[in-house]
Amino acid sequence: MVEDWQHFLLPYQQAVNELKVKLRGMRKQYQDQAQHSPIEFVTGRVKPVDSIKEKMVRRHVAEDRLEQDMQDIAGVRIMCQFVEDIYEVVDLLRERSDINILEERDYISNVKPSGYRSYHIVVEYPVQLITGEKKILAEIQIRTLAMNFWATIEHSLNYKYQGAFPSDLSARLKSAAEAAFKLDNEMSEIREEIQEAQNLFSYSKNSDWSQ
Ligand code: 0O2
Numbered sequence: 001m002v003e004d005w006q007h008f009l010l011p012y013q014q015a016v017n018e019l020k021v022k023l024r025g026m027r028k029q030y031q032d033q034a035q036h037s038p039i040e041f042v043t044g045r046v047k048p049v050d051s052i053k054e055k056m057v058r059r060h061v062a063e064d065r066l067e068q069d070m071q072d073i074a075g076v077r078i079m080c081q082f083v084e085d086i087y088e089v090v091d092l093l094r095e096r097s098d099i100n101i102l103e104e105r106d107y108i109s110n111v112k113p114s115g116y117r118s119y120h121i122v123v124e125y126p127v128q129l130i131t132g133e134k135k136i137l138a139e140i141q142i143r144t145l146a147m148n149f150w151a152t153i154e155h156s157l158n159y160k161y162q163g164a165f166p167s168d169l170s171a172r173l174k175s176a177a178e179a180a181f182k183l184d185n186e187m188s189e190i191r192e193e194i195q196e197a198q199n200l201f202s203y204s205k206n207s208d209w210s211q
Pocket of ligand 1: 047051055059072075105112114115116120150151152154155
């Protein structure tokens with residue numbers, strides 16, 4: 001029985017904070033070398049207690065199995081400019097010694113019926129507490145800016161309709177997901193041209209809105 005949720009969630013918040021710092025640090029290193037960063041920006045959140053409780057019921061997760069069976073209490077999202085960047089980020093994560101990848105779910109090759117696309121990685125990440133080391137499960141979602149735009153809109157509509165979309169809205173959302181993916185593919189076609197233009201900016205002289 002979780003009696004003190006704030007206490008239970010503290011190491012999850014620490015994991016999210018640390019991962020955000022590390023991933024933003026990767027972007028800084030690319031900028032430092034005046035190279036295109038596959039990471040555009042990073043966000044993170046700890047799942048709200050109500051969402052945890054709702055998912056426990058929906059997925060039949062017992063409270064004493066939460067730490068092992070709920071993989072997305074700590075969540076980090078990495079946004080990329082291009083689909084190719086997503087796979088570069090995945091390779092970078094696979095190389096890291098501070099995270100242990102447990103599972104990968106490619107919802108880009110295997111698009112969800114809703115139209116949702118993203119690459120999900122479930123990792124085990126050690127946080128250092130005053131009581132010692134604790135391994136935390138975290139879900140890292142990697143997506144393009146276009147995928148993120150679609151998912152953000154769909155998520156808010158989902159909240160309103162509780163997943164039961166009217167069929168015309170559901171069809172519109174699917175078609176919007178395909179339009180977003182077409183935009184990603186169009187951008188990939190001119191990726192080299194775009195990156196060349198971006199390299200003409202001196203990163204040190206231009207403001208960085210991603211921090
Ligand atoms: P939030 O607010 O983002 O935390 P489940 O959580 O049961 O749905 P599972 O198998 O545990 O599914 O994990 P999955 O499907 O790999 O990832 C779930 C998370 O991915 C969701 O978290 C969303 O962030 C995102 N996601 C998955 N499918 C969709 C979708 O169709 N539309 C949108 N907008 N996002 C999706 P939460 O808990 O829903 O919410």
